[in-house]
Amino acid sequence: MGAERVGTRPSAPHTGRLGDPYRGTSRGTGGVRAPVASEEDIMALQTAASLENLAAGTYRAFARLPFVANGNRTLAEFVTRTARHHEEHAKAFNEAVTRAGGREQSGTDPKYAAVVREALPTLRTPGDMVGLAISLEDVAAQTYTKNIGQVSSEPLRRLFGSVAPVEAQHRATLLVVRALLSAGDERLIARPADAGKLPAAVGSAGLPDAFQSTADASPVSEGAIR
Structure with missing residues (x-):
């Protein structure tokens, strides 16, 4: 499925640059001196890592669900690949926070961890799973x-700017998947897609907004280490 490829293809944020925001500075491979990070910088990085830790763990839990493990292959591949993306992002944010003089965040965002704990036992269908995944990707992108x-x-x-679009891509892919599931035929979630059978809603489902909202962005302190 073309839209699915957009959301799962490793792109610029998955290069070596992602894990080293101080590359080319005195904290990286030489050059000008890196600016001293503020307390807010460290909290923002820790919160980002906590969101990524949660997303990675949630996608790993998704992969174990029977309707994923024994269901649509394209959807299962997306789940597995996206879990790896979130693991890479968590590593990048934690590398940045340690370079900035802060402590690595190995925990999960407390606000959304509670949401996931409550939701996971209730997931009965791919649509249920996709709804939860959309929520996590949306808050990360915002x-x-x-x-x-x-x-x-x-x-x-640059680091935050390289990761945000990947989360938006994940969300866009999931919105398309939700539109395909709403059509009532999981076989439509395929790569390559049978374009002649796709519902018209797919054309706009992945990009419902002209601009990325930040109204529901997490505060920088939300997942910071106390």
């Missing part, structure tokens, strides 16, 4: 987009 204007240095703005 949070990192807002963080771009909150952190104090260009390397960190």
